[in-house]
Amino acid sequence: MIPGAPTPVAPFSHAVEADGWVYLTGQMPTWPDDDSRPLPEGVDAQTRRVMDNLVLVLAGIGLDLSHVVQARVYLTEFKRDYAAMNAAYASYFSAIRRPARTCVGVTGLARDALVEIDFVAHRAG
Numbered sequence: 001m002i003p004g005a006p007t008p009v010a011p012f013s014h015a016v017e018a019d020g021w022v023y024l025t026g027q028m029p030t031w032p033d034d035d036s037r038p039l040p041e042g043v044d045a046q047t048r049r050v051m052d053n054l055v056l057v058l059a060g061i062g063l064d065l066s067h068v069v070q071a072r073v074y075l076t077e078f079k080r081d082y083a084a085m086n087a088a089y090a091s092y093f094s095a096i097r098r099p100a101r102t103c104v105g106v107t108g109l110a111r112d113a114l115v116e117i118d119f120v121a122h123r124a125g
Contacts, residue, residue, distance in 0.1 A: 002014045006028070014057045015057055015060075017123070020123045022122065024054060024057050024058070024118055024119040025118060026072070026118035028050065028111060029047075030049070032053060043114045044085075047088035047089055047115050051117065063121055063123060066097075067122060068093075069121060071100070071101045071102075072118050073089065073102070073103040073116075074103075074109060074116045075103065076105070076106055076115075077105075079105075082103070
């Protein structure tokens, strides 16, 4: 468990590290201080909440967004939400260095979320 990170919605670790590679479990748009609160409205707000949760997990293990090498994005309304999610997501990374990314449409996510994102990061040295 990482202090300050959202409560997991299932039995998993927030992050697992192996030989400098760090695998962050997909984060939901839940509130870290109260996971019973309703999810934010709309994919823009949900994407920002997810990204903020991922930043909390990274910080909890001594990393930041510059360590992220790959991201996977899951959208329940791909055609409708792809552009808005991209705009919110892109605002977290430098245009000079963004991680590799996959984005897929899915039929559903926990808590009826619109978006979930996971990361692979690398700890240098």
